Amino acid sequence: MRLNFLRTYKYPVSKQYLISSILIIITSVISYFSVELIGYQVVALMFLMMVSLLAMLFDILPVLLSAFVSALIWNFFFIQPTLTFHIGTPKDVLMFLMYFVIALINVVLTYKIRQYERRMRSQEEKEKSIRLYNTLLSSLSHELRTPISTIIGAIDTVQDTDSKITEVNKKDLFKEIEIAGLRLNKQVENLLSMSRLEAGIIKLKLDWSDVNEIIFSVIKECETDLNDHTVMFEPDESLPLFKLDSVLVEQIIYNILFNAIQHTPKETEIRVSVNAADQGCEFIIEDDGDGFPKEEKSNVFNKFYRLKSSRTGGTGLGLSIARGFTEVMDGEIELRDRMPKGAKFVIQLPCEKSMVKSLSNE
Amino acid sequence: MNRTSVLVIDDEPQILKLLSITLESNGYKVLLSDTGNDGMLMIGMHAPDIIILDLGLPDINGHDVLLKIREDFSRPIIILSVRDSEEDIVNALDNGATDYLTKPFRTGELLARIRSALRSLDHSEGRSYFQFDNIEIDLDARTVHKNDKNIKLTSTEYKLLVLFAKNQGKALTHQYILNEVWGFKYKTETQYLRVFVGTLRKKIEDNPNKPQHIITESGVGYRFQ
Numbered sequence: 204m205r206l207n208f209l210r211t212y213k214y215p216v217s218k219q220y221l222i223s224s225i226l227i228i229i230t231s232v233i234s235y236f237s238v239e240l241i242g243y244q245v246v247a248l249m250f251l252m253m254v255s256l257l258a259m260l261f262d263i264l265p266v267l268l269s270a271f272v273s274a275l276i277w278n279f280f281f282i283q284p285t286l287t288f289h290i291g292t293p294k295d296v297l298m299f300l301m302y303f304v305i306a307l308i309n310v311v312l313t314y315k316i317r318q319y320e321r322r323m324r325s326q327e328e329k330e331k332s333i334r335l336y337n338t339l340l341s342s343l344s345h346e347l348r349t350p351i352s353t354i355i356g357a358i359d360t361v362q363d364t365d366s367k368i369t370e371v372n373k374k375d376l377f378k379e380i381e382i383a384g385l386r387l388n389k390q391v392e393n394l395l396s397m398s399r400l401e402a403g404i405i406k407l408k409l410d411w412s413d414v415n416e417i418i419f420s421v422i423k424e425c426e427t428d429l430n431d432h433t434v435m436f437e438p439d440e441s442l443p444l445f446k447l448d449s450v451l452v453e454q455i456i457y458n459i460l461f462n463a464i465q466h467t468p469k470e471t472e473i474r475v476s477v478n479a480a481d482q483g484c485e486f487i488i489e490d491d492g493d494g495f496p497k498e499e500k501s502n503v504f505n506k507f508y509r510l511k512s513s514r515t516g517g518t519g520l521g522l523s524i525a526r527g528f529t530e531v532m533d534g535e536i537e538l539r540d541r542m543p544k545g546a547k548f549v550i551q552l553p554c555e556k557s558m559v560k561s562l563s564n565e
Numbered sequence: 566m567n568r569t570s571v572l573v574i575d576d577e578p579q580i581l582k583l584l585s586i587t588l589e590s591n592g593y594k595v596l597l598s599d600t601g602n603d604g605m606l607m608i609g610m611h612a613p614d615i616i617i618l619d620l621g622l623p624d625i626n627g628h629d630v631l632l633k634i635r636e637d638f639s640r641p642i643i644i645l646s647v648r649d650s651e652e653d654i655v656n657a658l659d660n661g662a663t664d665y666l667t668k669p670f671r672t673g674e675l676l677a678r679i680r681s682a683l684r685s686l687d688h689s690e691g692r693s694y695f696q697f698d699n700i701e702i703d704l705d706a707r708t709v710h711k712n713d714k715n716i717k718l719t720s721t722e723y724k725l726l727v728l729f730a731k732n733q734g735k736a737l738t739h740q741y742i743l744n745e746v747w748g749f750k751y752k753t754e755t756q757y758l759r760v761f762v763g764t765l766r767k768k769i770e771d772n773p774n775k776p777q778h779i780i781t782e783s784g785v786g787y788r789f790q
C-alpha cells in the first residue's frame with residue numbers, strides 16, 4: 204500500500220518562469236490596446252492583480268521577478284512620457300513607488316502564508332503516520348503476545364510442582380500450546396509475506412494447476428478455524444487446467460476465507476466458486492454475513508487497516524496480502540456488494556489455459 | 566472451606582483457558598468473562614475476592630471498565646495486558662488498579678502478585694504494627710527495627726516507609742507517593758523520591774543494589790513487599 208498523503212503540486216521552476224512571463228505579456232498587450240479607455244492608473248491595478256495571482260501559485264523568486272518586470276513595463280509603456288524610463292510628474296513617481304512597495308508586500312506576505320501552511324501540513328502528516336504506527340504496533344503486539352503468553356503460561360503451569368494439576372487439564376494446556384504455536388506461525392507467515400511483497404522479491408512459480416484441488420485444500424486448511432460456519436464449494440469438473448502459482452493462489456483464497464470466518468456471525472454460509480474467464484480464471488468468495496460498511500470499503504485492502512467495528516485481534520494484514528499476491532500475478536481483486544446481504548470478493552487472474560485435463564477425462 | 570474466588574475478564578479464549586486451569590490447580594475458584602459488560606454483571610452476582618482484568622476488551626475501553634468497577638468494588642484488581650507503555654500502566658494504577666502485569670507473563674509471577682494483593686487486604690488502616698521478614702515497624706512507638714536493631718530514619722523516610730508498608734504488594738505510582746508523602750505541590754518532583762528511596766534502601770535493605778523490599782517498577786513507581 205502507498206500512503207497517499209496530501210501534496211501541494213509543484214510546477215518545475217522553469218515552467219513557473221515561463222507561465223509568469225506569458226501572463227505578464229498578455230496583461231501588457233491587453234492594457235496597451237485599452238489604455239485609452241481605462242487610463243494608465245487602472246493598468247497598474249491590473250498588473251498588481253496579476254502579480255498577486257502569481258504569488259498564490261508560484262515560488263517567491265519568479266513572482267518577485269514578475270513584480271519587477273511588470274513595474275518596468277508599466278513605467279516604459281504607460282507612464283508619460285511613454286517609451287522611456289523617465290517619469291514626468293512627481294505624482295507619477297509616487298505612484299510608481301507605491302506600485303513597487305504594494306507588489307513586494309503582496310509577494311512576501313503570500314509567500315509567508317504558504318510557508319506556514321506547508322509547515323502545518325507536514326506536521327499533520329507526521330502525526331498521521333505516528334497514529335498509523337501506533338495502531339500497527341498495538342495490533343501486532345496483541346496478536347503476537349497473546350499466543351506467546353499462552354505458551355509461556357501453560358508451560359509454567361504444567362511444570363509447577365506445587366499445583367495440583369490434573370492429567371486432563373495438562374492435556375488441555377498442551378492443546379492450547381499447540382493452538383498458540385499455530386497461531387503464532389500464521390502471524391509470522393503473514394509478516395514474512397508482507398515483507399516479501401514490500402521488498403518486491405516474489406518470483407512466480409507458474410505451473411499447470413487444478414483449481415478445484417487448490418480450493419479443496421484451502422477448505423481443508425480452514426477446517427480448524429471454522430466457528431459453526433459452513434463453507435460451500437461445488438467443483439466444476441469441466442474446468443481446464445490453469446497456469447498459475449498455486450501456492451500464492453492458495454494463500455489468497457485462504458486469507459479471504461479466513462477473514463470471512465473471523466468477521467462474520469456464527470452459522471454464516473460462505474460460498475466459494477471458480478470459473479473460466481476470457482483471459483484466465485475467476486475466483487469468487489461470498490458470504491451472507493453483515494458485509495462491509497459502505498464508507499470503509501475503499502480501505503479494506505489497505506495494510507493494517509481494520510474495520511472500526513472489528514473486535515480486538517487481527518493485524519489488518521490478511522486482505523492486503525491477498526491484494527498484493529493478486530497484483531504480483533497481474534490480477535485484480537475486488538470487493539462487491541452481495542444481494543441481499545453479505546460480502547463478495549472477486550479475484551480475476553489472467554493466465555493460460557489447457558484443455559488436456561478435460562481431454563484425458565473423456 | 567470457602568475458596569478464594571478470582572474473576573478473570575479477558576476476551577482471548579486461550580488466556581481464559583490457561584488462567585482457569587492455572588488458578589483452579591492452585592486452589593482458587595475461577596469465574597470467567599469475555600466482555601466488560603458481562604464482567605461487571607458477574608461482579609454484582611458473585612462478589613469475587615480479586616479481579617484479573619485485561620485492558621483490550623471488545624465492548625468497552627479497559628480503562629473505562631476499570632473506573633466503573635472501582636465505583637463499588639474495593640478489593641484488589643490486577644491488570645493483565647499486552648499494553649506495556651508507561652502511560653497505560655500509570656493510568657491504570659491511578660485509576661485504582663492494585664497491580665499491573667504485562668503479557669506474556671510467568672504464571673508463578675501472577676500467582677505471587679495475586680497472593681501479595683490479597684495479603685495487602687489485611688493491612689487495613691487500623692493496624693499499628695507491620696512485619697516484613699526481618700523488618701518491624703511499630704506505628705505507635707514510631708520505631709523501625711531491622712534484625713531487632715533500632716534503625717534511625719528521618720521523618721520523611723519514616724513517612725515513606727509507612728506508606729509503603731500500608732500498601733504492601735501494591736504498585737504505587739511516583740505521583741501517588743509524592744502526593745501522599747510530600748504533598749500536592751511536589752507531584753512532579755521525582756528527584757526527591759529517588760533520593761529518599763535511595764537512602765531508605767541503604768537503611769533497610771541488606772543489599773541496596775539488589776533490593777528485596779522496595780522494588781522498582783521502571784518508569785511507573787515502586788512496590789513494597
